[in-house]
Amino acid sequence: STLPAxxxxxxxxxxxxxxxxxxxxxxxxxxxxFIFGPSAVPALDLVDQRSVTRVRAPSGRTxxxxxxxxxxxxxxxxxxHFCTCPAFGFSVLxxxxxxxxxxxxxxxxxxxxxxxQELAVSEEQxxxxxxxxxEDEG
Amino acid sequence: LxxxxxxxxxxxxxxxxxxxxxxxxxxxISDDKIPSDKSGVLIVKILEIFEECTIQVxxxxxxxxxxxxxxxxxxxxxxxxPILKVLFTRETAVHLKSRPQDVIHIYPxxxxxxxxxxxxxxxxxxxxxxxxxxxxxxxxxEKTYGLTKMLIxxxxxxxxxxxxxxxxxxxxxxxxxxxxxxxxxxxxNNGDSKQHPSALSAVNDSxxxxxxxQGAVGWREVQVRVVIQRVYCLPAREGYRSHxxxxxxxxxxxxxxxxxxxxxLCLLVxxxxxxxxxxxxxxxxxxxxxxxxxxSWEGKSCCLAGMKILQRTTRGRALGLFSLIDxxxxxxxxxxxxxxxxxxxxxxxNLPPPSFCYILTxxxxxxxxxxxxxxxxxxxxxxxxxHGLNEILRSDGCNExxxxxxxxxxxxxxxxxxxxxxxxxxxxFVTDSTLQNVVLGIxxxxxxxxxxxxxxxxxxxxxxxxxxxxxxxxxALWGNGRIICVERTVLLLQKxxxxxxxxxxxxxxxxxxxxxxxxxxxxxxxxxxxxxxxxGVNESTAFSWPTCNRCGNGKLELYPQDRExxxxxxxxxxxxxxxxxxxxxxxxxxxxxxxxxVKVKVWHEISMALFALLTMLLFLQTYEVQSVLGKExxxxxxxxxxxxxxxxxxxxxxxxxx
Numbered sequence: 001s002t003l004p005a006x007x008x009x010x011x012x013x014x015x016x017x018x019x020x021x022x023x024x025x026x027x028x029x030x031x032x033x034f035i036f037g038p039s040a041v042p043a044l045d046l047v048d049q050r051s052v053t054r055v056r057a058p059s060g061r062t063x064x065x066x067x068x069x070x071x072x073x074x075x076x077x078x079x080x081h082f083c084t085c086p087a088f089g090f091s092v093l094x095x096x097x098x099x100x101x102x103x104x105x106x107x108x109x110x111x112x113x114x115x116x117q118e119l120a121v122s123e124e125q126x127x128x129x130x131x132x133x134x135e136d137e138g
Numbered sequence: 139l140x141x142x143x144x145x146x147x148x149x150x151x152x153x154x155x156x157x158x159x160x161x162x163x164x165x166x167i168s169d170d171k172i173p174s175d176k177s178g179v180l181i182v183k184i185l186e187i188f189e190e191c192t193i194q195v196x197x198x199x200x201x202x203x204x205x206x207x208x209x210x211x212x213x214x215x216x217x218x219x220p221i222l223k224v225l226f227t228r229e230t231a232v233h234l235k236s237r238p239q240d241v242i243h244i245y246p247x248x249x250x251x252x253x254x255x256x257x258x259x260x261x262x263x264x265x266x267x268x269x270x271x272x273x274x275x276x277x278x279x280e281k282t283y284g285l286t287k288m289l290i291x292x293x294x295x296x297x298x299x300x301x302x303x304x305x306x307x308x309x310x311x312x313x314x315x316x317x318x319x320x321x322x323x324x325x326x327n328n329g330d331s332k333q334h335p336s337a338l339s340a341v342n343d344s345x346x347x348x349x350x351x352q353g354a355v356g357w358r359e360v361q362v363r364v365v366i367q368r369v370y371c372l373p374a375r376e377g378y379r380s381h382x383x384x385x386x387x388x389x390x391x392x393x394x395x396x397x398x399x400x401x402x403l404c405l406l407v408x409x410x411x412x413x414x415x416x417x418x419x420x421x422x423x424x425x426x427x428x429x430x431x432x433x434s435w436e437g438k439s440c441c442l443a444g445m446k447i448l449q450r451t452t453r454g455r456a457l458g459l460f461s462l463i464d465x466x467x468x469x470x471x472x473x474x475x476x477x478x479x480x481x482x483x484x485x486x487x488n489l490p491p492p493s494f495c496y497i498l499t500x501x502x503x504x505x506x507x508x509x510x511x512x513x514x515x516x517x518x519x520x521x522x523x524x525h526g527l528n529e530i531l532r533s534d535g536c537n538e539x540x541x542x543x544x545x546x547x548x549x550x551x552x553x554x555x556x557x558x559x560x561x562x563x564x565x566x567f568v569t570d571s572t573l574q575n576v577v578l579g580i581x582x583x584x585x586x587x588x589x590x591x592x593x594x595x596x597x598x599x600x601x602x603x604x605x606x607x608x609x610x611x612x613x614a615l616w617g618n619g620r621i622i623c624v625e626r627t628v629l630l631l632q633k634x635x636x637x638x639x640x641x642x643x644x645x646x647x648x649x650x651x652x653x654x655x656x657x658x659x660x661x662x663x664x665x666x667x668x669x670x671x672x673x674g675v676n677e678s679t680a681f682s683w684p685t686c687n688r689c690g691n692g693k694l695e696l697y698p699q700d701r702e703x704x705x706x707x708x709x710x711x712x713x714x715x716x717x718x719x720x721x722x723x724x725x726x727x728x729x730x731x732x733x734x735x736v737k738v739k740v741w742h743e744i745s746m747a748l749f750a751l752l753t754m755l756l757f758l759q760t761y762e763v764q765s766v767l768g769k770e771x772x773x774x775x776x777x778x779x780x781x782x783x784x785x786x787x788x789x790x791x792x793x794x795x796x
Contacts, residue, residue, distance in 0.1 A: 008301040048143030
């Protein structure tokens, strides 16, 4: 498959440009729009608002929590592309229309631009975050 | 969307792009021929198409020149032509209706992306694409094909494939580039604005403007430059409730709950217009840093960004906060007048004291305060005015903030055992050279009440229990004849670097400390010295008991396993060398207060090995009252428990000064 490699490279370019100039050039922003479509602007907005937190437990296990525009907190996994938001379930899982949802994209962009907040929690707390999601959907 | 943020920028770019696309498409239709400008046009021939998500991927061959120039026979696949992967959005793909063998002209602006481990370059942003029809023959073919639906293979992308943004080299850098929560504000010290996206706008100098633009688009990026006048800690949660409960709340004890008290680092800042604001920063896990922050931050300028308004409070509702603001009023340098332009010459110091104040807090735990510690102290900064205690005691003020440097002689904690030591209200008896050297009229020692709302660092708490220390009391409250330490008062162990020492004496005390002698003016809850003769002994109060030498627990038990040993259940250990406490109440006749019955509880402590303890207890039982009567008791330091007039009695307790 091509698209993931393209997306990854685009994000890497963004990270490089940001590290070198503290700016993201217009072409890369437009590239984001091209690849990710309607998720691009909302994802950037989440980054502007510093909505992404990396949650880390002492074992090294991590996950991401993104504060959505509705005020709801969504969980994105580190090990694979997964997000607890309904758009992910619909666009990515069901229809395979998108590569990512805006939250996962926001996670990557926050990583690229050093805009992730960090939260250290205990193993138990991390587990609870993961389990809590299951309960909601169950 | 955040004004000046990346999202807003992309929106603008996208809108522009969309207009350009529709204009271009319209132009193509109306012109009905290939635009003549060939520069930058990519000419490709599609070999294979598949779909991934909504993007159409076309494996193409790049052609040197437009095949319209060549005859159909020449349009053969030349193995040496470079292969490209061209991506089209769904919308472009629908417009193009491309199939293998189609030739597409891609007009600029398009983008080329080179992938790390692949040879084939990728072409993106291919909005301005047009299919080129080779001949009439093709047109007919086109129409036929248009009727049959072409099946395009769709690749399903695995979710397991995540993106790795770091190379091995920059993995080290990645950890440090993320902001930390909770975080010592130190990490932002060198004005390292690289940590923030480039979206912050120019620096403003008005807090009011920042506050008034709250909620409007882009207020988050507004930066305000302010001067840090004071740094202190407030107990979290309880902090504001006490002030809204009315004026009685000043100095009221806040009974701590069972949870460990969390403490927030706060700044009192002032802008170029003289307006104050209290900024509540993050919770501190340890109060040890208060002193360090005070020293490095007070007086410096800083930039605040992305503040959230917690409250707009007024003088009537926040007496404590305003007493601190009043101590900083009027400003030491002229301030700007609102309503005038930024560069206006209009500056004044003749303004009424503020009547309202905004309390701000940071968004979601992140520090939006950048303090440049290397910078010079601002002109607007008013360091605490340090006065000698005699000056403070003589001043008329009521609920005024005062600062002084004094030696702590004795500490008395409130007796509720259920409250942990660091949250109890306590009385500190202090003195300085201005009180010690004065002969008449002013007490030699003054009691400073420290309420639970005054946050003390561990350092201070330990220092106060360990020994006599010189402590700097910053912004304590003076009123109604009492000095109290409340919220926003900070106790520091080091002398302030800057202070307007108007006649203050920051030197150490020379010579032994003298207490006032017991006399007719002595009041309860004070300390004094006394001398007199023992005229009686209250035998019923004679008491001795062993205490734990580690924690002072007076309720030792017999060790179950060996009933000859003592056991402390607070330490959960056997006590091998208990401290024997003995107390006795004696009645003294004191010439300095001859009208009263003076009752002093005297006590004694002996540390002993257990066998000696038993011997001592036996010995004590046989002491004789007679041997004590008539004995002269020389200058004894005591704490006055109570003074009653009917009966005329003073009850004291012998104390040891720190």
